[in-house]
Amino acid sequence: MRAALTILRKDLRIEWRTKESLSSFVVLGVLLLVVFTVAHDPTPAEAPALAPAVLWVTFVFTGILGIQRGFLLEREHDCLAGLLTAPVDPAAIYAGKLAANLILLGVLQAIVVPLIGLLFHVELGAVLPGLVLVLLLGTLGFAALATLFAAVAVRVRAREVMLPLLLLPLLVPVLVGGVKATQGVLAGGLAGAADALGVLVAFDVIFATAGWLLFPYVVRD
Amino acid sequence: MTAPPVRAAALTRLLAGTPVLARVDLTVAAGELVVLLGPNGAGKTTLLRVLAGLLRPSGGELLLFGVDVRRGADAVRGRLGYVGHESACYPDLSGAENLAFYAALFAVPDARARVDELLAWAGLGAVARRAVRTYSRGMQQRLALARALLHRPALLLLDEPFSGLDPTGAERLAARLAALRAAGCALLLTTHDLARTAPLATRTVVLHRGRIAWQGAGDAAAIAAAYRAAVGDGD
Numbered sequence: 236m237r238a239a240l241t242i243l244r245k246d247l248r249i250e251w252r253t254k255e256s257l258s259s260f261v262v263l264g265v266l267l268l269v270v271f272t273v274a275h276d277p278t279p280a281e282a283p284a285l286a287p288a289v290l291w292v293t294f295v296f297t298g299i300l301g302i303q304r305g306f307l308l309e310r311e312h313d314c315l316a317g318l319l320t321a322p323v324d325p326a327a328i329y330a331g332k333l334a335a336n337l338i339l340l341g342v343l344q345a346i347v348v349p350l351i352g353l354l355f356h357v358e359l360g361a362v363l364p365g366l367v368l369v370l371l372l373g374t375l376g377f378a379a380l381a382t383l384f385a386a387v388a389v390r391v392r393a394r395e396v397m398l399p400l401l402l403l404p405l406l407v408p409v410l411v412g413g414v415k416a417t418q419g420v421l422a423g424g425l426a427g428a429a430d431a432l433g434v435l436v437a438f439d440v441i442f443a444t445a446g447w448l449l450f451p452y453v454v455r456d
Numbered sequence: 457m458t459a460p461p462v463r464a465a466a467l468t469r470l471l472a473g474t475p476v477l478a479r480v481d482l483t484v485a486a487g488e489l490v491v492l493l494g495p496n497g498a499g500k501t502t503l504l505r506v507l508a509g510l511l512r513p514s515g516g517e518l519l520l521f522g523v524d525v526r527r528g529a530d531a532v533r534g535r536l537g538y539v540g541h542e543s544a545c546y547p548d549l550s551g552a553e554n555l556a557f558y559a560a561l562f563a564v565p566d567a568r569a570r571v572d573e574l575l576a577w578a579g580l581g582a583v584a585r586r587a588v589r590t591y592s593r594g595m596q597q598r599l600a601l602a603r604a605l606l607h608r609p610a611l612l613l614l615d616e617p618f619s620g621l622d623p624t625g626a627e628r629l630a631a632r633l634a635a636l637r638a639a640g641c642a643l644l645l646t647t648h649d650l651a652r653t654a655p656l657a658t659r660t661v662v663l664h665r666g667r668i669a670w671q672g673a674g675d676a677a678a679i680a681a682a683y684r685a686a687v688g689d690g691d
Contacts, residue, residue, distance in 0.1 A: 237560075237563075238560075238561055241557065241560040241561055242561075245546070245549070245557050248549065248553070249546060249548045249549065252548050252549075253548050308546070311546075311547060312542045312543050312544060312545060312546070312547060312588075312596075313540055313541070313542035313543075313544050314544050314545070314546055316505075316508070316510055316538065316540055316542075316544050317544030317545070317558060317603065318561070319509065319510055320508050320509060320510065320533060320536065320537075320538045321533065321534075321558065321561040321562055322530065322533040322534035322561075322562060322563075323533075323561055324530065455509075455510065455511070455512060456510065456511045456512065
């Protein structure tokens with residue numbers, strides 16, 4: 236736990252100093268939302284129905300960039316070798332990187348969700364607690380899997396292409412669960428999202444456990 | 457009797473089916489400074505990375521401090537220090553922040569004093585608060601060496617540690633390596649600078665095409681002659 240916190244603090248300090256992930260989040264996130272809005276040009280009546288899919292597609296594509304950046308950081312100057320030669324359980328490295336990714340993705344959502352509300356005419360105030368729960372569960376599943384695959388992709392040559400290729404097919408259950416749960420929450424609160432929330436919880440457990448167990452094997456050559 | 461820091465038997469590492477290390481037998485005892493020589497592609501860096509736990513052996517046996525790395529690598533990691541071709545320091549953190557980060561990972565007692573001591577040794581005290589991105593190649597190499605020494609390792613693996621160092625830095629490093637050896641630390645380093653390392657070495661090992669082609673002790677001229685005999689043109 237101590238090592239994971241040390242790695243988390245280091246990642247956040249570097250991000251605070253460089254703003255590299257955050258700047259790509261903001262630019263790409265806003266750009267995608269504007270493109271979706273212009274492309275669909277939805278009426279105020281039909282716009283809320285589009286919001287869940289737009290939210291999750293924007294979130295996943297933007298999030299992949301940020302998570303990839305987190306591991307490129309370790310590749311530069313072979314810093315990963317520094318981490319792997321320390322007396323630290325590789326699972327703690329995974330936990331530290333996952334925690335940093337969760338925080339950065341939380342910041343991304345704090346930017347994207349209000350913009351969705353604005354551009355897609357969604358009244359967020361009343362459904363916010365339920366929506367936050369859905370986002371938390373969806374983000375955990377996404378980040379757990381993406382952190383694992385970013386560690387794989389960073390070691391191969393076509394790493395920018397490889398991460399989405401490896402990740403997106405496996406993310407389908409979380410994406411579908413996230414969209415369905417968001418639809419349910421926006422339509423009628425948490426009760427309407429119970430089944431989809433169950434799917435998200437199940438995949439969170441599966442992906443986080445897989446990441447925790449497999450990371451030590453994928454991070455070394 | 458305590459186990460030697462390194463005992464490798466028939467150690468093999470394959471890369472895409474090709475043996476980069478082929479049945480290497482090597483023991484490094486406490487207080488020994490072993491210099492690895494060899495032409496480019498001989499397997500020196502691969503051997504150090506296998507010993508450091510960064511690459512898995514494909515075959516053979518590797519014991520570090522008597523512990524089989526396949527079963528208990530975590531137990532010995534805190535006793536070894538490793539410097540590769542790159543510094544393993546984060547360019548957007550300062551020199552002091554990098555050392556503090558690694559000191560926390562290695563649970564170094566009285567970390568702040570140790571970090572200051574090593575920054576002073578590396579001649580980086582004046583630039584300790586500057587981002588590593590602004591350091592020269594030689595400064596980054598000195599920082600990498602300071603990082604590897606933070607936790608007072610009993611086994612030090614150094615891949616071309618003199619590269620990028622100016623004469624003062626190289627002398628300072630040579631003195632430190634001699635002191636570490638005298639204190640009982642085991643050292644294994646690769647180099648192409650025979651003149652610099654021969655006086656420090658207790659033994660020199662020539663690696664060629666992934667195999668140990670020669671090993672022994674002597675002055676630079678004797679080792680150079682043995683190297684030429686073992687490697688030839690070094691193809």
